[in-house]
Amino acid sequence: MLGKVTVNALNLQQGEFPTVEKFFLFIGVGPTNRDTVLFLNTDSNLDTELGSAASEIKTQISAARSNAGQNWACAAIPVADGTAWAAAVDLAMAQDVRVEAIVVCTPVTAAAQLTAMNTKAEDINTTYGRRVFFIAQSIAIDPTPSTGKTWAQFITERTALTSGLSAYRVSVVAQIYANSIGIYAGRLCNYGTTVADTPMRVETGPLVGVDQTGLPADKDGVKYNNAHAKALNDQRFAVPQLYADYPGVFWSDGQTLDAPAGDYQVIENLRVVDKAARAVRLVLIGLLGNRRFNSEPIGEAWAINKLMRPLREMSRSYAFQGIPFPAELKPPQDGDVAINWITRTQVEIFMKARPFEIPKDITANIVLDLSAPVA
The missing domain is CATH 3.40.50 (Rossmann fold)
Structure with a gap:
């Protein structure tokens, strides 16, 4: 047998997601x-x-x-x-x-x-x-x-x-x-x-x-x-x-x-989920036919890590001199992505996106302190 060397340049799909937001x-x-x-x-x-x-x-x-x-x-x-x-x-x-x-x-x-x-x-x-x-x-x-x-x-x-x-x-x-x-x-x-x-x-x-x-x-x-x-x-x-x-x-x-009690009654809820969904769709397309994504624990863990990437990128908050600049989503937690194998080739994925709270109705209560001064 003759010696043989092959070098493959693998594409791990780590590039930037295209964006349409605000256009x-x-x-x-x-x-x-x-x-x-x-x-x-x-x-x-x-x-x-x-x-x-x-x-x-x-x-x-x-x-x-x-x-x-x-x-x-x-x-x-x-x-x-x-x-x-x-x-x-x-x-x-x-x-x-x-x-x-x-x-x-x-x-x-x-x-x-x-x-x-x-x-x-x-x-x-x-x-x-x-x-x-x-x-x-x-x-x-x-x-x-x-x-x-x-x-x-x-x-x-x-x-x-x-x-x-x-x-x-x-x-x-x-x-x-x-x-x-x-x-x-x-x-x-x-x-x-x-x-x-x-x-x-x-x-x-x-x-x-x-x-x-x-x-x-x-x-x-x-x-x-x-x-x-x-x-x-x-x-x-x-x-x-x-x-x-x-x-x-x-x-x-x-x-x-949206209907009463719907999740998308305000535009920011719809926009943030749409942004996540656009990126997740591209990840899912890249997973098609890839046997790295399988029902073994390591296969599912690898896929979950890939699927969490859009959520992680949308959850990068920072603070400057005590001023918070919150991200679009809260950081994903363990269990926020779940995988269900329906058949050997058909898989169903569940994902959770956690938006931040927004104050839209604020009430302040002021009380007087009339206690006697302490000597």
Whole structure:
């Protein structure tokens, strides 16, 4: 027998996971580059890309860019008819445009449109393995004294959009400002936050480009206030909100149309699980046909270590001078990944993701200490 040496360069799949988080697709009416996928960032000239005149899509993208700040980027498809958004989504998917969310700038007028968005999100996952959610908006209030609406009438009409609807991959914005949906989308893409943060986060700063003087009024001249914000929020709309004697305008929770008691009633829960799932899917693809992953203890331990990698990478918190900077998830623990062999070739995996707590309703109690001083 002759001596023989073989050197194999093994690929252990330790590279970076591709990311789509904070990269959104905007679809809306615009006069320039219609039915074309555009790629925009903070350096883009929106007058050149989207036309010099004001348009539905340009208004929302401009607001998103201002509220997202540094490193913002998006994809956009101007269309002639915003209600035909599904064809634009299909165009983007066919051109391999990978995004975290799809923002439909044209206001919806019926619950069926929101159901269609949720269905489209599920179909995209089925066809392409891409997890997306939709952001939609309702029409604005008509403040015309003779023919317009009161806030009570406006809220009642908006209630019909979301009442009885279960569509957890859709988040609906009440159009309080003309650029509300852009503000919300930009706030979700701000690189000072993570996908695990709520758009309510005050430390992110007030909404950019709007203020309290620009809040709309109804037909009776009553200005939008927190009573209206609460009523709309109770109907699962994401809305601007105010804090008494605190300057600026802020945002409410980012609600979705998940069913009562669902795990994904707020956008940060959906986003953090979607991010983990995108990475886990790539790990699972790499495990197909690999006999290192077998039912022996060492085989399962090896696979569990591979599967925990996305959870570990999303759980790297740090502190600086006593200030905590929490990660997107709490560190995984033993038992957070479990493997069940159904047959010799079919395996089922269970994984647990642990998000951090977020204070959204804070109560402080102050007591007096009237005890006598100690000599």
